[in-house]
Amino acid sequence: MAAVLTSLTPSSGPATAFTSVVIAGSGFSGVGPLTVRLGTKATTFTIDSDTQITAISPTGTGTVDVTVTIELDGTSNALPYTYV
Template sequence: MAAILTSLTPSSGPATVFSSVVITGSGFSNVGPLSVRFGTTATTFTIDSDTQITAISPTGTGTVNVTVKVELNGISNSLPYTYV
């Protein structure tokens, strides 16, 4: 089963400065390697629990889709993140 995303906190952030974003959902632990992407850019992250990941937003512009990819289970739904 793919990871499911329910919210991003915050859902927007600075375009030129890295910032922490908490991703809430399910299916984040004990599922093999994960990757977190802001649009097409992979970023660093920490798995806090099965329902929470803390990711570092890369620099960017506009609005991008945030996704979590689980190697064995595919790609999650996406949530929008807006650079301001």
């Protein structure tokens, strides 16, 4: 079953990299390899629990979709993150 995203904190940040973004949802731990993307860019992250991931934003512009892909289960729903 794909991960489910429920919120991002914060949901916006600077266009420069290195903002911590907390992703809340479910299905994050014990499921195999994950990829977190902001738009088309994969980023570094830490799985804090089954319901929380902390990702580091890459550089970007505009509003992008944040997704979590589980190798065997597919891609989550998308939540918007806006670079300001």
